[in-house]
Amino acid sequence: MANKVEVKELLDAGVHFGHLTRRWNPNMAPYIYMERNGIHIINLYKSAAKMQEAGDALNKIAASGRKILFVATKKQAKEIVAEHATRANMPFITERWPGGMLTNFITIRKAVKKMATIDRMKKDGTFNTLSKKERLQVDRLRAKLDKNLGSIADMSRLPAALFVVDITREHIAVKEAQKLNIPIFAMVDTNSDPREVEYMIPSNDDASKSIDKVVSYVSDAIIEGLSERKSTKDAKDDSKEEKTAKAPKAKKSQEDxxxxxxxxxxxxxxxxxxxxxxxxxxxxxxxxxxxxxxxx
Incomplete structure (x- = not known):
């Protein structure tokens, strides 16, 4: 169970600031509290309820041992998402979204394996047998792959869910996830369509403080789910050990x-x-x- 969301903390982080009224999406009307100085103000009570709902769902996904892919390529969200996703031990995309990342996942995995092959070449000495020009080309390829796909190197299969910051900007990722029926969790501002995602959090997706507040809450819920999974696993292992320890004694008494x-x-x-x-x-x-x- 994710922690309770405090409305005052959301207010301090500026989560309630939406876009200009002329840029709004009518489907966001139920989540808009009022209009002030030409800007829509988001209803933070609804934001808090949606955050709680999304946190609980992500907690369960993490507890089941599946991966959640974080997606945020906008400048003010990159570092924040990378930091919190790494803390939760989850894959993330903060550079350009590679087309076909989900729908053509096998090809993406091949590109990730190239990095492992280059690393193996460097270890076994094969890399040193190449010419200077070839070594330079391989190094450039390795750096490029690491920049775009290094954060998903441990993701051996499709993620169980996506967490997106700004679905308007990341529309390609959203479309791919929809095609594969992967649930989408997202920060949705007043200029976006909330019908495109399963778990939406009405919030300001432009300010770094707002992004940090929401993403940190989400990553905490995931970490909590992972710790629950670990404690359950440890409890099962302990019970197995106890059974194995008791088994010979029971056999002996039966023989007697x-x-x-x-x-x-x-x-x-x-x-x-x-x-x-x-x-x-x-x-x-x-x-x-x-x-x-x-x-x-």
Whole structure:
């Protein structure tokens, strides 16, 4: 469960400032509180409720062990998103969105593998056998790949969800996610269409303080989900260890009370019976000898 959102903190961060009234999207009308000096003011109570809802959903996704891809290529959001996504151990795109990033994911994975191949060449000494010009070209390629795709190197499959800052700017990412039915979480300003995303947070997506406030809350919810997953996993491992430790003892106690098999019992009875017969015949022989001596 994500932490409660304080409306006063959102107000201090400037989350309530929307765009100019002439640039608004009519579908954002339910989330607009009023208009002041030609600017729309967002209803922060609705923003807080939507943040809580998005945080809870992201918490569950993180607890299930799946990845959430952060997308923000605008200047004021780049560093903030990169910092919080790294803190939550999630992939992110803060440079140019590579076309087909989701719909053509196999090709993107091949490009990521190129980086690993170049790193392997440098380790095993193959890189040094290349000419100076070739080495320079390989280094440039590695730097370019790392800049655009380095942050998604650990993402081996499609993400379970997308978190987008400014869906108008990142419309290509939104379209690709919609095509693959990947749920979208996004900061939606008054100039955007909230119908394009499943979990929208009505907020100012231009001011760095506002972006930092929302993204930090979201990343905290993800971190909480990851810690819940870890504690559940540790508890399962402990219970398994306890079961393994108890298993030999239970077996031993069962062996102690184990009844001998029917064959073994029968053999033992036969031996005792034969012993008794031998003793009886020996006694009879002695009795006969004693009676003969008396007759004589």
């Amino acid at each position: 009370v184990e009844v001998p098999s029917t064959d073994a019992a029968d053999k033992k009875a036969m031996k005792e019976a034969k012993k008794d017969v031998k003793l009886e015949s020996k006694q009879e022989t002695l009795d006969k000898a004693a009676s003969n001596e008396e007759e004589e």
